[in-house]
Amino acid sequence: MTAILGAGISGLAAGHYLLRKTPTLPLTIYEATERIGGWIRSDRCPDHGYVFEAGPRTIRPKGPAAGNTLELIEELGLTDQVYSISSNHTAARNRMIYAKGKLNLLPNSLGGVLKTVPPFTSPLYFAAFRDLLAGRSKTPLSDESMYSFVERRFGKEIADYAVSSMLCGICAGDAKEISVKFLMKDLFEREQRHGGVIVGLLKEALQKRKSKQPESGKKSATQMARLAERAKAENWSIYSIRGGLQTLPETLATELQTKGASIVTGTKFEELTFDRDRIVLRVDGKEQLLQHLVSSIPSYKLAKHVQKQHPQLAATLASIPFVDVCVINLQYRGGNLLKQDGFGFLVPPIENLPILGVIFDSCCFDMDDNTVLTVMMGGAWFEKWFGKNPSDEQLLDVALKNVKKILHIERQPDSFKINLLRKCIPQYTVGHQDRVKAIREYVEQHRLPLVLCGASYDGVGVNDVILSARKSVETMQQ
Numbered sequence: 223m224t225a226i227l228g229a230g231i232s233g234l235a236a237g238h239y240l241l242r243k244t245p246t247l248p249l250t251i252y253e254a255t256e257r258i259g260g261w262i263r264s265d266r267c268p269d270h271g272y273v274f275e276a277g278p279r280t281i282r283p284k285g286p287a288a289g290n291t292l293e294l295i296e297e298l299g300l301t302d303q304v305y306s307i308s309s310n311h312t313a314a315r316n317r318m319i320y321a322k323g324k325l326n327l328l329p330n331s332l333g334g335v336l337k338t339v340p341p342f343t344s345p346l347y348f349a350a351f352r353d354l355l356a357g358r359s360k361t362p363l364s365d366e367s368m369y370s371f372v373e374r375r376f377g378k379e380i381a382d383y384a385v386s387s388m389l390c391g392i393c394a395g396d397a398k399e400i401s402v403k404f405l406m407k408d409l410f411e412r413e414q415r416h417g418g419v420i421v422g423l424l425k426e427a428l429q430k431r432k433s434k435q436p437e438s439g440k441k442s443a444t445q446m447a448r449l450a451e452r453a454k455a456e457n458w459s460i461y462s463i464r465g466g467l468q469t470l471p472e473t474l475a476t477e478l479q480t481k482g483a484s485i486v487t488g489t490k491f492e493e494l495t496f497d498r499d500r501i502v503l504r505v506d507g508k509e510q511l512l513q514h515l516v517s518s519i520p521s522y523k524l525a526k527h528v529q530k531q532h533p534q535l536a537a538t539l540a541s542i543p544f545v546d547v548c549v550i551n552l553q554y555r556g557g558n559l560l561k562q563d564g565f566g567f568l569v570p571p572i573e574n575l576p577i578l579g580v581i582f583d584s585c586c587f588d589m590d591d592n593t594v595l596t597v598m599m600g601g602a603w604f605e606k607w608f609g610k611n612p613s614d615e616q617l618l619d620v621a622l623k624n625v626k627k628i629l630h631i632e633r634q635p636d637s638f639k640i641n642l643l644r645k646c647i648p649q650y651t652v653g654h655q656d657r658v659k660a661i662r663e664y665v666e667q668h669r670l671p672l673v674l675c676g677a678s679y680d681g682v683g684v685n686d687v688i689l690s691a692r693k694s695v696e697t698m699q700q
């Protein structure tokens with residue numbers, strides 16, 4: 223038998239890929255909680271019927287990992303439920319940062335890069351000159367923080383305002399701790415190889431022209447899923463699924479059960495024992511003998527299960543930090559209360575405010591005559607602002623005070639939902655790639671019949687974790 227730990231999106235996707243490879247495979251998915259979907263949670267609010275997303279609400283359609291998700295959506299028959307937002311929609315064009323006392327639109331065209339746009343004090347293209355003049359790093363580096371790399375190459379303003387806020391909006395993390403390889407691996411490696419990012423880009427473009435190499439990583443139109451082709455042709459910027467993103471794990475779960483897999487929720491997992499090339503799983507008082515185990519659960523949770531037999535592996539798994547995020551959805555009846563439409567805004571940490579950012583849901587999705595916002599707070603700074611155990615009242619009060627200060631909305635919301643998501647986003651701090659390599663090498667060297675997928679290892683976006691599930695299944699020999 224094969225088992226999967228965790229019925230979040232990556233565990234369910236792993237099930238999908240396993241049964242696609244071996245349709246007759248006996249498969250059980252064990253989920254610790256009573257619901258499936260993990261951090262993907264769409265609550266339809268009984269007061270107004272709109273969906274409040276507690277976790278992700280949109281998915282990126284561009285790039286190879288994104289093409290894989292679109293292929294999955296197609297395979298699940300969800301194509302007609304996709305809700306796309308094109309690149310010329312206000313929600314795609316207008317992303318803001320709150321800095322120096324006001325909301326600032328980030329440039330979304332070449333024109334914007336050529337002008338000085340606040341909060342920056344010089345045009346953004348100046349950053350390219352800084353990189354050209356900066357020279358090579360004094361000593362070769364194997365990794366560094368995103369902040370340090372960007373400050374070194376492009377200057378402090380770009381590091382403080384552009385990159386630090388972008389990281390809040392992706393992993394709720396501190397750019398001074400997150401590895402440059404999390405989002406800028408290619409730029410960093412170019413700098414290390416060629417002595418500068420722009421020089422590296424130019425050299426590589428020249429080499430490519432000389433050898434007329436096709437661009438790597440791009441699939442030809444025939445290899446691309448039809449939905450990915452449509453996303454490209456219609457120029458989607460982001461998309462969601464009607465009824466909420468939770469439709470995706472729900473449909474996957476139904477598909478898996480129809481194909482004979484069993485999904486056991488509310489599992490109390492007692493012990494995981496590696497016995498030569500087998501695993502003995504003691505769950506709900508019974509022993510299961512497994513040929514393979516796919517773990518999609520957070521690394522720090524898996525660490526506890528392997529601690530007894532493999533303390534070294536457990537220590538590395540447990541060394542990947544996670545942060546807490548508080549997500550507060552707010553709904554106001556009676557028209558659009560926003561002065562500026564857009565996707566939302568982020569707050570750079572240098573502003574020293576207790577919120578990470580706000581998403582303008584009612585600008586992204588049709589919500590009739592309502593203003594619907596999602597305030598996100600905490601992340602790497604959770605304890606600094608909220609201590610260990612803040613009350614719901616305290617959290618709501620901070621969210622509403624900042625909505626009033628920044629968006630000038632003075633009214634009380636007509637409805638709201640508070641979700642405190644403990645340890646919800648892993649932090650790929652400096653050295654993360656080496657830690658993941660060490661984990662995988664340990665598993666291989668000890669011939670453990672265990673494969674790992676999910677947000678702890680190779681990317682935190684929905685696309686990344688679905689692709690991680692596919693890749694982990696591909697490495698399994700059944």
Ligand SMILES: Cc1cc2nc3c(=O)[nH]c(=O)nc-3n(C[C@H](O)[C@H](O)[C@H](O)COP(=O)(O)OP(=O)(O)OC[C@H]3O[C@@H](n4cnc5c(N)ncnc54)[C@H](O)[C@@H]3O)c2cc1C
Pocket residue numbers: 227228229230231232233252253254255257258259260261262276277278279280281282489491518519520523547549643646647675676677678682683684685687
């Ligand atoms: C607030 C927030 C906003 C986000 N926004 C976006 C976005 O806009 N776009 C995007 O692409 N991504 C976004 N993400 C990221 C994305 O949602 C997650 O990375 C992804 O859902 C993680 O999926 P997963 O299956 O790897 O892990 P999880 O969702 O954590 O699933 C793991 C599952 O394992 C279960 N489990 C844990 N321990 C055990 C155990 N011992 N035994 C059995 N089961 C166990 C858990 O209960 C859970 O169901 C966001 C995340 C958060 C938190």
Ligand SMILES: C=Cc1c2[nH]c(c1C)Cc1[nH]c(c(CCC(=O)O)c1C)Cc1[nH]c(c(C)c1CCC(=O)O)Cc1[nH]c(c(C)c1C=C)C2
Pocket residue numbers: 281282317318388390391392393394460547565566567568578579580581598647682683684685686
């Ligand atoms: C303020 C907190 C957060 C907001 N979103 C997330 C957090 C922690 C989580 C998140 N957002 C995105 C991803 C996926 C990245 C991927 O690889 O696909 C995750 C895990 C998408 C995203 N959201 C914003 C950006 C810049 C990105 C990257 C991809 C893209 O360009 O679409 C911006 C953004 N996120 C949040 C806000 C308020 C915001 C603002 C404008 C919330």
